Amino acid sequence: MHIAELPELRARRDADGPCTADETSVLDNAAFARRVRRAATALRDRGIGRGDVVALLLPNTVDFVVALFAAWRLGAAVTPVNPALTDNEVRYQLGDAGAAVVVTAEPSPLAGTLTVAELGTATADMAAPQTDADALALLIYTSGSTGRPKGVMLDHANLAAMAGMMIEAARLSEADHSLLILPLFHVNGIVVGVLSPLLAGGRVTIAGRFRAETFFDLVAAARPTCFSAVPAIYSMLAELPGHVRPDTSSVRFAACGAAPMPPALIERFERRYGIPILEGYGLSEGTCASTTNPLDGPRKPGTVGRPLPGQQVAVMDAQGRIVPAGETGEVVVRGPNVMRGYLGRPDETSRAVVDGWLHTGDVGRFDEDGYLVLLDRIKDLIIRGGENIYPKEVETVLGDHPDVLETAVVGAADPRLGEVPVAFVALRPGSASDEGELLDHCRARLARFKVPTMITFVDRLPRNPVGKTDKPALRARTTAVTVAG
Template sequence: MLHIAELPDVRAARNPTGPCIEDDHQRLNNQEFLERVRSTAAALRFHGISAGDVVAVILPNRLELVVIMFAAWRLGAAVTPVNPGLTDAEARHQIEDSGAKAVIAGDAHTLGTLDLTAVAEASSTAEDAIALASGALALIIYTSGTTGRPKGVMLDHANIAAMCRMLVEGLHLDETDHSLLVLPLFHVNGIVVSVLSPLLAGGRATVAGRFSASTFFASVERARPTYFSAVPAIYAMLVALPDEMRPDTSSLRRAICGAAPMPAELITRFENRFGVPVVEGYGLSEGTCASTLNPPGGPRKPGTVGLPLPGQTVAVMDSEGNPLADGSAGEVVVRGPNVMRGYLGLPDETARTVIDGWLHTGDVGRFDADGYLVLVDRIKDMIIRGGENIYPKEIENVLHTHPAVLEAAVIGAPDPVLGEVPVAHVVPLPGAVVTADELIEHCCGSLSRIKVPVTVFVTDALPRNPVGKIDKRRLRSFAAS
């Protein structure tokens, strides 16, 4: 069975001059990609990277990130991609928590990073790949936890290989496929759906820079991809484009949606306007990206997230862990070779999340009569803003560091484009005076932009349930009214 880390060698041997990967600045064929991976691996070894190490990469979407990932794997090292939009404090947590031996960035940074140019120029030699066990760690993807501190999801090479095979089969990918990557490469979706899977299928990938609705279809017309993967917020932005914009979408066979449920009405509007079928799926980073998919060949059922991918078992359980097979709603659980190795350094969290091989998603769902999964609600308080997961506790922790704050509660308020945005309700200390603007400015100093509350309500008291806990359900109802 092909090891994903061997892809550069295999592709170069089969078709050295065939297209492989490109971005806004450069294009590499299979042989050039292999040569770049080998020389980058040699450079990483020159800087002390070897098997078992972790390399952190802080880069925007560009093909160098993919090259570094394969180069690290060539040495037996793992990669943790860091969101370049994080504050230094947030990035430092990920770097330190992952135990990264090297940090690679594309420009000057305050975190003691190794400049990308220095890596590229450190060695002109080529590095041969080492033999990799399928259980070797490949990626550490950070996802926010209910405690407010991001957790490192450990994915090994067996996870990655299984997920890619499932997606190639589920999406019917082949050597003619060409993905246009618009999602960030610090997400497993971007890595697996838009890079690794098309490369495994014999196709190719184009890495787009920062997404812009106004220029997106120009990229489609230029690159002529067969598919792209996006989140509902992106589809909403595209549907909202001026009516006179009628792009050539004839190269697109499908569009993929994940990260958050997409309203059936939005799917219909996008398909009717642009003539491209939307294939909606569902999954978690802990499950290496995807667990269900509306089959591209049909029937596709908007309002559902489709059928379990081949090789996975998806079930619904009650609170006691008993399977519910009658269409009742319960917690969605997943089992298969795609389920993560665990949370880095958090054995208790891992044990609570993966029980008897079942990944407990924290989402409530049910199966319809045809076996399609319908997501009903989320057990956790997570806010999904434009496909980005935000946990209120992290924001509340920052608000509590303000000297005037007594209590804080953050909930997701409905937003027509982004799905949800964070809104904070704050009770000041007796006698203290603080404004909403001051609290937002305080958050800006510690949180990345997407986590900063769009609105802060300063209030005398917060609603509580009968046992005295803050009643976030009532806060949400206020926000929705």
């Protein structure tokens, strides 16, 4: 079965069965299929067909999932857009992806927009869904080391493989009910939060904006069996007042990814709420996940678990040789979940995928039980509460300010978010810019989560013996400040 056929298949099997819901809508399988067919007609009327790209600039709602399946029904790909991006960032992604239509919640000044209200007014599309497994399904944009976000190309075969792996690893079935709290512009939200449970015959409830104070009220009302979150969310939930004693008996497990989760936090959360956390690891280029701690123990805090069924995960040395357990090297991944490549970037694709192995840029080792331990990142990626920030993108923006001579951005430890970006800036001689002016400059050009939390002015950036910016020395300075604080 092709994923594009899923709405029709569910409607035929159990028309009245629950499918998906959000804060304002509750759709059974038949209603969901009808919504998808109407949305497909609206997109077709805008000229969308096989090979086109549809951008979804939407919050977490049922409308997003409807539009997603409508585009796939026509053989089009989808590029989800983070609503927190600035206008310039949005326009860059739309242009790079070649989006023909942008689906928005409300009328927008962007060219080629189609509102979700318009999606619901068309007649039902009666043509057969497109079912090419090799067709492009998603363009997920991830910040690149060059400072410009790049589109990760995932086809339908990638999505089907990844969903199948998640269904097997988590033993998902028609009895499962996913509570989606992660954003749908991330591949985790789409593949783990929505596709996997729906393909398994289960259902999905899509939460709005996450608030720790009301999260367990939603759990009590929806009675989900599973959800996925990032360490920052688990930290906020673990820190709720002691009188909060929710009924979590419906929840079989909670998944965690995006950033390493401290073992002490895992233990604190599990002891308080009785929900086992399955910590895993993956990246967009691998269609979300490559390892996970098993549902049926042993779960090993401090590791990201074992390889998922159907893919290979190994550790490779600098000469491209796979090393045995206990030895350190770059984590590499191979399997049907590995991306097609980066859109319009053949050189970067050839560097990332070599002989079928996806090079992650992360350093790790396998322990004696075959569990992966992540040690560091080759790249300078900063993960702030689950959001990926590449320093080069922030450095490029700061460097565009006329008073900035040079700049470097590194991650500083944060007890709640894991890491936050901080900048070191050397100003041009005679300039008078202050921290506030440079932060305003960043806020106008970057999404809020990418803006540095602090700017430290220096006479010049430290250099290593080969003349490159000595980022380890800068990280040491942030550590010293954190410890002193």
